[in-house]
Amino acid sequence: MGADKGPDPPTTLIDPALLKEHMDARRANMIILDCSYDLNRNVEKDYLTGHIPGALYFSIKECRDKSSPYPQMLPPAPVFAQFVGALGIDNNTYIVVYDNNPRGLFGAARVYWMFRAFGHDKISILNGGYVGWKAKHYPTTMQRDYLTPRVFHATMRAGYLTTFEDVVQTIKGVTSLPAQLVDVRPPTLYQCGHLPKSKNMPYYSLLNDPLPTLKDEDGLRKAFAAASIDLDQPIVSYCNSGVAASMLFLAGILLGKTPEEITVYDGSWWEWDRRAKGHHGYIEYSL
Structure with a gap:
């Protein structure tokens, strides 16, 4: 369960200190996603009041199968590919996901599972999430960033x-x-x-x-x-x-x-x- 020491392959968990090292070194082709999920809070509003610098907001409520009568079903591969491509992610992107929820990491875990299910293994979860990041007194921002859209190819893996x-x-x-x-x-x-x-x-x-x-x-x-x-x-x-x-x-x-x-x-x-x-x-x- 060690932290990621290099660009390939990433480990499942990354700690705040190593993520900050990557950010300070301007690690190439790395994107951070705020994947917060909480039915009792407006998590996008929380994102706008403070997040890890450069982090993009990933809406679990939007990235789903909207044709299903059930709330958070995995979207079809083309829908997922279009959604994450619009964020500026392609198949060479190294992704770090985190959650702004003191009760757990389930938003980040869900998005981690989604990317793995669609064939993307270059992904890590920030252990401790935004709570752990702030506990280290690392910088935060209210600035919302956008990236140039890229092409992401998604193929649903069997067995997930x-x-x-x-x-x-x-x-x-x-x-x-x-x-x-x-x-x-x-x-x-x-x-x-x-x-x-x-x-x-x-x-x-x-x-x-x-x-x-x-x-x-x-x-x-x-x-x-x-x-x-x-x-x-x-x-x-x-x-x-x-x-x-x-x-x-x-x-x-x-x-x-x-x-x-x-x-x-x-x-x-x-x-x-x-x-x-x-x-x-x-x-x-x-x-």
Whole structure:
């Protein structure tokens, strides 16, 4: 879980000090994205009141499948390519994503998962996010930057995405290698309704306190063990809309799992609750 020492290949996490080194050295072809996501705040307004110098705003609410009835579904590859290309990103860009949320890194984790799913591996997450950056008393700005659009080619990789139909097969036990279903929502939401056979592992169990940094390898393994999740078996992560679920994907990658071994159920509870109604045994409760 070390930091990125050079341009290729980047590691999953980068700490604030190394990011500042890259910025001071004007590292070529590096773009920083503020990927903040919070349903209770206007995160774009927060971005305009302060962000890492040079960081561009990435709207998760805009970069989605707008034809879907579910809120944050992964957009089709051409839509994603057009969205990120308009930001000035191409396939040679090294991207650093961060989140301005003291409760977690799930916005950054979601965008990290999206880029990986569409074939782009030159990406790191700022460990600790904007909170960690400010804790170091590094500079911030209110200036909004724009870059010249570039061409980005996106191809959806197999194995990153789990669908409603995939989950049904898992619950029925008709797959050749059944996956463990993991609900990363807080226990109160899990108890009020969850996917059958799923285990609860709240996303915040992956984080240190008070800074929202990812736990080290030993801490992550203990968190999985405490939730009775076997890291040697496939995992499907879900939450309310597929955003926080990406944090479990991130943790799995840090522990050496392949993307195919720890996928994200994109529709998550938002889709499942609506499509599972009327099907006996498709929803469990733990009251």
